[in-house]
Amino acid sequence: MTLFTELTIFVLAAFVGFEVISKVPTTLHTPLMSQTNAIHGIVMLGGLIVVGYANDPLEYVIGTIAIAFGTINIVGGFMVTDRMLGMFSRKPKPKDGDGKGGSS
Amino acid sequence: MIAEAVLKPGGDAATALYIVSFSMFIFGVRRGTHPTTAKQGNTIAAAGMAVAVVTTLLLDGIGNWGLIAIGLAVGAAVGVIASVRVQMTQMPQMVALYNGVGGGAVALIAWSEIRHGIAEIDAGAIGSIPLETLVPVLLAAVIGSVSFWGSNIAFAKLQDLIPTRPLAVPGQQVVNALLLVGIVAACVNIALNNGDPSQALFIAILIAAALLGNLVVLPIGGADMPVVISLLNAFTGLSAAAAGFALENVALIVAGTLVGSSGTILTLEMATAMNRSVANILFAGFGGAPAAGAGTTEERPVTSIGAQDAAIKLAYADSVVIVPGYGLAVAQAQHAIKEVADALEQRGVEVNYAIHPVAGRMPGHMNVLLAEADVPYEQLKEMDEVNPEMPRTGVAVVIGANDVTNPAAKDDPDSPIAGMPIIEVDQAQQAIVIKRSLSPGFAGIDNDLFYAPNTSMLFGDAKQVASDIASEVQGL
Numbered sequence: 001m002t003l004f005t006e007l008t009i010f011v012l013a014a015f016v017g018f019e020v021i022s023k024v025p026t027t028l029h030t031p032l033m034s035q036t037n038a039i040h041g042i043v044m045l046g047g048l049i050v051v052g053y054a055n056d057p058l059e060y061v062i063g064t065i066a067i068a069f070g071t072i073n074i075v076g077g078f079m080v081t082d083r084m085l086g087m088f089s090r091k092p093k094p095k096d097g098d099g100k101g102g103s104s
Numbered sequence: 105m106i107a108e109a110v111l112k113p114g115g116d117a118a119t120a121l122y123i124v125s126f127s128m129f130i131f132g133v134r135r136g137t138h139p140t141t142a143k144q145g146n147t148i149a150a151a152g153m154a155v156a157v158v159t160t161l162l163l164d165g166i167g168n169w170g171l172i173a174i175g176l177a178v179g180a181a182v183g184v185i186a187s188v189r190v191q192m193t194q195m196p197q198m199v200a201l202y203n204g205v206g207g208g209a210v211a212l213i214a215w216s217e218i219r220h221g222i223a224e225i226d227a228g229a230i231g232s233i234p235l236e237t238l239v240p241v242l243l244a245a246v247i248g249s250v251s252f253w254g255s256n257i258a259f260a261k262l263q264d265l266i267p268t269r270p271l272a273v274p275g276q277q278v279v280n281a282l283l284l285v286g287i288v289a290a291c292v293n294i295a296l297n298n299g300d301p302s303q304a305l306f307i308a309i310l311i312a313a314a315l316l317g318n319l320v321v322l323p324i325g326g327a328d329m330p331v332v333i334s335l336l337n338a339f340t341g342l343s344a345a346a347a348g349f350a351l352e353n354v355a356l357i358v359a360g361t362l363v364g365s366s367g368t369i370l371t372l373e374m375a376t377a378m379n380r381s382v383a384n385i386l387f388a389g390f391g392g393a394p395a396a397g398a399g400t401t402e403e404r405p406v407t408s409i410g411a412q413d414a415a416i417k418l419a420y421a422d423s424v425v426i427v428p429g430y431g432l433a434v435a436q437a438q439h440a441i442k443e444v445a446d447a448l449e450q451r452g453v454e455v456n457y458a459i460h461p462v463a464g465r466m467p468g469h470m471n472v473l474l475a476e477a478d479v480p481y482e483q484l485k486e487m488d489e490v491n492p493e494m495p496r497t498g499v500a501v502v503i504g505a506n507d508v509t510n511p512a513a514k515d516d517p518d519s520p521i522a523g524m525p526i527i528e529v530d531q532a533q534q535a536i537v538i539k540r541s542l543s544p545g546f547a548g549i550d551n552d553l554f555y556a557p558n559t560s561m562l563f564g565d566a567k568q569v570a571s572d573i574a575s576e577v578q579g580l
Contacts, residue, residue, distance in 0.1 A: 009358060013358045014361050025137075032136050032137065036341065038153070038202070043344040043347055043360070044209060066213050067175025068174075068178045071179020077199075078149070080187040080199075082147070
């Protein structure tokens with residue numbers, strides 16, 4: 001990928017982000033923040049690439065911690081969002097939504 | 105073993121799968137903006153993440169499976185346990201913590217990339233680290249480190265590990281500015297010497313950025329923390345995008361940018377809901393001037409009542425509006441207050457809940473908390489809906505809320521919260537404020553409501569008081 005391809009992707013993605021999130025009801029600010037928070041856990045891929053191709057001890061350590069951090073971000077983020085949204089969705093029908101689990 | 109299934113890094117198949125993955129993120133976030141589809145949207149985004157992770161694991165040449173497994177297992181275990189155990193009241197600090205580890209991961213990856221580049225130069229494989237790799241790495245390092253430490257401070261403040269009130273250091277802005285200049289200078293130095301970049305200098309950058317993250321967030325009061333967390337969330341997104349530029353990974357670029365820009369919008373919307381500007385929140389040290397309010401605090405008379413009096417006032421009112429705040433959540437009084445509401449409704453009293461946009465500690469936080477206590481959705485009224493009805497409301501019960509009811513926001517242009525939209529409890533025929541003491545709220549300012557002639561204070565633990573009132577009402 002050339003730098004300019006990457007920049008094009010960056011600019012378009014920025015506009016998509018603005019567009020997609022506009023006019024969110026306040027009620028959903030907390031879960032949405034939590035969900036987008038989980039999405040940036042994707043840096044974990046960087047950790048996988050670092051460790052996957054690493055061949056010196058310090059990089060093993062740095063990379064493994066990065067993977068663990070990223071995974072906490074991803075798994076925790078999506079699960080906690082799921083729990084929060086479960087509170088909302090169980091309201092119309094008083095069926096027990098069993099707050100936890102479900103995602104990834 | 106899985107050697108047959110490998111994908112070429114940067115190859116068509118891997119890129120195609122990454123495109124699938126980020127499309128699912130975009131779609132998931134889009135679904136997340138409507139209450140009915142939000143849960144499904146979150147599941148879609150999580151599935152997109154699974155696609156991205158599996159794709160990366162299948163890349164050709166990925167090794168060190170033991171370490172990868174350890175990282176994944178530890179991270180997943182911590183993430184699962186934390187998210188299952190966390191109380192709904194602690195949601196803001198949970199998000200801060202997750203955001204922090206994300207930023208930390210970015211900073212570590214950036215460090216590793218630099219080391220990688222230096223190793224290649226030493227081995228003679230490349231003459232210098234190309235700037236299109238080096239610049240994003242430096243950006244990722246700085247923003248990631250700021251985000252990691254800033255988020256940790258935000259977490260510590262919300263978890264009451266350190267004082268929530270603004271901690272100001274003299275000359276703070278100067279120190280911050282110097283740190284920033286130093287970081288930029290060091291980055292420029294590394295970029296100019298890209299044939300022989302200094303790892304020590306890079307580590308110094310990480311440390312300086314860490315200091316900056318601490319110093320910027322420390323002076324911010326607890327009330328503004330949600331906005332700060334949202335902003336740091338956007339920052340971490342951008343740093344992830346920067347890491348994507350360095351690693352030439354399209355999934356990272358799109359997902360990171362998506363979070364960066366949507367996080368920015370979310371931050372601005374939150375700031376608007378609090379009637380503050382983001383710059384004001386970051387640099388004003390909110391509540392840093394409580395002296396003005398504190399001067400007038402001394403010994404003003406308040407009317408104090410007990411649970412029985414409160415029960416009588418409530419039981420003989422036509423309509424009651426409950427104004428819940430974070431204190432209600434801390435005391436776990438959601439269920440007790442629901443009992444009060446049920447008992448009152450049995451007597452034919454109309455009960456509603458007035459939800460301030462930033463009630464709790466984040467926009468929408470209170471809705472989550474009351475939903476947890478099975479409060480019917482129809483009884484949750486938004487501020488704009490409730491305020492015009494206030495003069496016709498018999499009794500407004502403020503439970504664990506403070507700043508969001510402070511009439512100073514309307515009346516006193518010099519107040520630190522001037523202009524913040526409030527629930528106009530002072531307009532109700534009577535007000536009962538359930539609170540532990542007269543101590544000021546998150547904003548660190550005194551609340552005139554407590555001293556108004558038609559306000560009664562009921563001191564005590566929100567949960568205890570609410571169940572006392574409930575049994576008194578039932579006994580009437």
